[in-house]
Every structure is written in C-alpha cells, then in structure tokens.
Amino acid sequence: MKIATRHVDSATILDVTGNIDMANSPEMRKALLSEFRQKGVTRVILNLSGCQYIDSSGVASLVEGLKASREAGSRFVLFGLNASSKEVLKISRLLKLFEIYDDEEQAIAS
Amino acid sequence: MNPIAVKYLSGMDTSSNLSRDFMLKLELRSHPTLLCALRGALEPLMETLGFPDEQNRAIIRAVDEAVSNIMRHSYEGRPDQPIEVRCNRLERHVNGEVEKGVEILLFDCGPAVDTTKIQARSLDEVRPGGLGLHIIRSSMDTVEYMRADGLNQLRLVKYVRPAKDGCGSTEEKPK
Numbered sequence: 001m002k003i004a005t006r007h008v009d010s011a012t013i014l015d016v017t018g019n020i021d022m023a024n025s026p027e028m029r030k031a032l033l034s035e036f037r038q039k040g041v042t043r044v045i046l047n048l049s050g051c052q053y054i055d056s057s058g059v060a061s062l063v064e065g066l067k068a069s070r071e072a073g074s075r076f077v078l079f080g081l082n083a084s085s086k087e088v089l090k091i092s093r094l095l096k097l098f099e100i101y102d103d104e105e106q107a108i109a110s
Numbered sequence: 111m112n113p114i115a116v117k118y119l120s121g122m123d124t125s126s127n128l129s130r131d132f133m134l135k136l137e138l139r140s141h142p143t144l145l146c147a148l149r150g151a152l153e154p155l156m157e158t159l160g161f162p163d164e165q166n167r168a169i170i171r172a173v174d175e176a177v178s179n180i181m182r183h184s185y186e187g188r189p190d191q192p193i194e195v196r197c198n199r200l201e202r203h204v205n206g207e208v209e210k211g212v213e214i215l216l217f218d219c220g221p222a223v224d225t226t227k228i229q230a231r232s233l234d235e236v237r238p239g240g241l242g243l244h245i246i247r248s249s250m251d252t253v254e255y256m257r258a259d260g261l262n263q264l265r266l267v268k269y270v271r272p273a274k275d276g277c278g279s280t281e282e283k284p285k
Contacts, residue, residue: 019146021142021145021146021174021178022142022145022178022181022182023142023143023145023146053146053149053174055145055171055174055175055178056175056178056241056242056245057178059241060241083163083164083167084167084171087164087167087168087171088171088245091171091244091245091248091249092241092244092245
C-alpha cells in the first residue's frame with residue numbers, strides 16, 4: 001500500500017494505492033491520526049479509487065480516523081470506493097456513518 | 111516437513127447426499143503480506159466454480175478474515191508458522207436439484223481455540239476492531255470449528271446462488 005498526500009484548497013487528499021489489510025492497516029491508521037491530531041487538518045479526503053481491498057483491520061483504521069476527525073472538529077470524507085470496499089462497510093453497518101462520494105470532484109465540492 | 115500435512119484431517123461432513131472433489135491446496139506462512147497472495151489465488155478459483163462476483167468477493171473476504179485471525183490470535187503475530195488452505199468443490203442434492211459450492215478448510219497448529227470466548231461483537235457500537243468473525247459468518251453458509259490431533263480446523267462452506275438483480279448494489283436497506 002502507498003499513501004500519497006496532496007492539497008486542494010483547504011482539503012488534504014490522501015491517495016491510497018493497494019490494499020488496506022492486516023499487513024498495512026497500522027500505516028493507514030497512523031497517516032489518518034497524524035492528519036487530524038498533529039497537523040490539525042480541517043478536512044481529509046481519502047481517495048480509495050486505487051484501493052482494491054479493505055479488510056476488517058482496514059475498516060478499523062477508517063473508524064479510528066473518523067473518531068479522530070470528530071474529536072478534532074474536522075471532516076473525514078471518502079471517495080472512489082469499489083464494490084468490495086462498499087460491501088465490507090455495509091456488512092459492518094458503517095456505510096451510512098461515513099461521508100462517501102463517487103468521485104474527487106464531488107468530494108472536494110462537498 | 112509440514113506438521114499440518116502430517117496430521118491432516120478429513121472433511122467433517124460425510125453426508126450421503128454430498129460429494130466432494132479436491133481442487134486446491136495452499137501452504138503458507140503466517141506472514142500478513144501473504145494475505146494478498148492468498149486472495150489472488152482464490153479469486154479465479156471461485157470464478158471457475160461458478161460464483162458470481164458478489165459471492166466471490168464474500169468468500170475471499172471470509173477466508174482473508176479467517177486467516178488473519180489465525181495469524182493474529184492463534185499464532186499471536188509470529189510470522190513463520192504454518193497455515194494450510196484446502197479447497198474442495200461440493201455438490202449436494204436437495205429436493206432433486208443439484209447445488210454446487212465450495213468447502214474451504216483452514217488448518218493451523220496454534221493452541222486450541224476457546225470457543226466459549228469467540229463471539230462476534232454487537233454492531234450497534236461504533237468502534238474499531240472485532241468485526242472479523244461477523245464478516246466471516248455473514249459471508250458463508252456454514253462456519254464450523256473443530257480441534258483434532260493438535261490442529262485447529264475451520265470449515266467454511268458456501269453454495270452458488272443465482273446472482274440477484276442489481277448485483278453489486280451495496281446500498282443499505284432502510285431500517
């Protein structure tokens with residue numbers, strides 16, 4: 001998994017490439033917590049269009065990111081989820097909990 | 111020598127209306143980076159067995175979570191322990207119809223699992239962790255654990271179902 005960071009307007013966009021599974025979910029968690037807790041970013045947009053698979057540990061890292069965003073009074077937005085990623089959030093009853101958009105344009109405009 | 115192969119167990123379900131054909135055996139070490147390789151090996155096999163995309167993804171998800179649990183809990187993160195994954199094609203006769211499916215057997219040499227302590231947590235609480243078992247159970251038709259000859263064996267079964275209309279929809283149903 002690779003995470004690239006870029007900035008658009010006031011948002012920080014994290015482009016994820018690869019899988020978020022047991023092997024690298026700690027890295028995902030660390031990246032999200034760093035944005036919300038240390039950098040104090042007001043809006044983090046996670047681009048998952050290059051992410052093929054998310055397992056339960058990956059879901060846990062996203063939930064931690066969401067909690068950190070709420071604690072910081074920031075927003076945490078997702079876009080580009082494939083069918084597999086949506087399914088794992090749905091099974092975990094978390095699909096409605098996250099702010100999810102189809103593409104980057106919508107996510108930035110939100 | 112693979113200690114799992116030495117102690118290999120036969121499948122548990124020996125119903126007369128069930129036939130089983132061996133398809134694939136994978137031996138891997140308990141290193142999390144191998145999960146990706148495991149998913150990559152299983153996906154085309156499930157397609158070959160006739161599973162539509164959504165069911166294929168469900169099976170991959172269940173196996174991935176089960177093997178992750180072995181790595182995390184049974185082997186406590188030790189990355190060099192043996193895990194065996196065996197896939198059998200199933201056919202069963204139900205009311206004159208033939209149902210096709212897959213049986214996936216996972217073996218590990220970790221300590222016996224205390225089944226009284228295995229419980230999927232409530233999903234009403236929003237918190238990280240504890241979702242793996244829920245995902246496994248919701249993805250498969252049968253999930254069975256047994257311990258014999260010093261091995262943990264998890265048996266996962268899923269039968270092919272016709273693809274639903276709008277297959278791939280992940281919209282949550284209204285509560």
